[in-house]
Amino acid sequence: MDDRVRRHAEILVEDCTDVQRGDMVLIRAPKEAEDLVVALYEQLGEVGARPTTKWGSARAARAYNRAMDVGDYETKAHDLAAMEETDVVFLIGGGGNAFETSDVPPEKGQAASRSHGPILEERLRKRWVITQHPTPADAQQAEMSTAAYEDFVYDAVDKDWDAQREFQAQMVEILDEGEDVRVVSGDTTDITMSIAGMEGANDWGDKNMPAGEAFTCPVPDSVEGEVLFDKPLIRQGKEITDAWLEFEGGEVVDFSAAQNEAALESILHTDEGSRRLGELGIGMNRAIDRFTYNMLFDEKMGDTVHLAVGGAIEECVPEGQPFNESATHVDMIVDMSEDSYIEVDGEIVQRDGTFRFEE
């Protein structure tokens, strides 16, 4: 086994989630990530934790969803019961085919996602981390050789996370103290929102690995303007390109996409909260220097901003502040490398990808 797989597992168990003796650990992984699962089991045995692994097979999910009646989806009681008894969750990406669920009708993906809501809610109360095992299919998706893609993934993962945390803290402080945000890119994106009363958060590895963003939650009703997400996203096995949203009073009032607009529509129709923003994030991991069609990496890129429709993030919304509830959370990215700026309370904090505190 590649030594870097063991190092990856060590970072996940020690740095990201601090697994303790006796912890109930739930891993969800595709079969292509078996090496990382084996390395995790080795670490978890050394710690004396108790792991179980849920097999995420996209082929099985496709077969099931195609065969199901859209009205038959309900929360899986055994999955929910297992999650309730779990202390730590590892969600591992890395598949055999990113488009495996591309021929599932969107309304079924949406029903499945809705029925999963209570399990997601329960999971968010645990220590959890989302990560990625580099597979040939993911490398193909990134238009890279498998070896080069492995280098890319492990460079983004095996960092000095203390130093990265300090670098990000400068942007977190701005979000924490700021009230009004404006994001402008070219003549296609000009969106404003309030973050007054919300808390800035530092993504240093406790939730995502690789980590590397500063983020907060907009006040749900405050979002106004339009945004063109010029980086594509893959959802429900579809590549959605040039997603465009227009907001009034916090709600999406118009939308379009150059490709797979129906998939975008399906996301927005999941529930009431999926038509409002749940997150404003600013990518700051400079080891991620290229777009790879994988949100876990893409949203951390140095000169990007991402907005998510759907559920807000608990750590950013203090008691008494409005919390956007939703069964979904879908990130979408704006390229900020050219002709772009982020303004907080009337001051430019980033221009063309360079932060004020970097100048």
Add this chain to the structure above:
Amino acid sequence: MDDRVRRHAEILVEDCTDVQRGDMVLIRAPKEAEDLVVALYEQLGEVGARPTTKWGSARAARAYNRAMDVGDYETKAHDLAAMEETDVVFLIGGGGNAFETSDVPPEKGQAASRSHGPILEERLRKRWVITQHPTPADAQQAEMSTAAYEDFVYDAVDKDWDAQREFQAQMVEILDEGEDVRVVSGDTTDITMSIAGMEGANDWGDKNMPAGEAFTCPVPDSVEGEVLFDKPLIRQGKEITDAWLEFEGGEVVDFSAAQNEAALESILHTDEGSRRLGELGIGMNRAIDRFTYNMLFDEKMGDTVHLAVGGAIEECVPEGQPFNESATHVDMIVDMSEDSYIEVDGEIVQRDGTFRFEE
């Protein structure tokens, strides 16, 4: 996908477990069995059931058990909680390497098995079936080509189960009504036991697929004599050959094996019940015409008897009869094709593999 995989899934969902709309279904499968999992998800979607799949990775289990302290094993609370909420369990065999756990110390396998006891107990209260997906590694184990092994597996599985059930009922009746059993093979096996008050059971597909045996439980204290299991078994990644047990007052008082005696010892030392018999079974599936180093098939072979040390089987032990409790249940096989007979209440019911009612 091979059409026979779909037929296999259909038999499992319809005939073996009669899955209903809304049933919580738990599948445990190795990654090599993905085709069967996909076919099951398709069937389960059509029925409107709710499946989840636990990934059985022998590589991960090996890594975990080697790293664990033997004193640290405890029941996994999340696995137990999931099992409690489950209606139907599919346990799918079919791996990548039958010897994957061969370098795990036996006392750890034993501790893992003991800690799994409450989950096993819970599972036995559900509708469940154990089956097998034919993989290249299993074919290798059986010393067959993969294509020939697939034929072997699907011939054993896709049978007229109503006719088979009637054929087996003749032997079940003998076990049901009989009191004293004697099994003799050559000059190495001569064992007697009481089955008085116990019920005979018909394995027609509700627990194992392929099915094909008549079985009951011995009265725990009644077993006397010695038995040489001349067919090997693989446990904890070890091939145990020529296992020999001597019983007095129902308990194993002496034992040996030509190979891997330590693995046999570890089984017998799991708990008190693992030193007593929990099952007497008589193989009756004539489509299984060769030994393949796989207990699910081997124990159903037409001219074999198997005895299991460990837990008794609920359906065979009426209220008020002594029940052998154990966290384990390990079947071992005696070849009855030559110089052998089974006697029930002084009458020969099988000689050299041929049943009285077949003559």
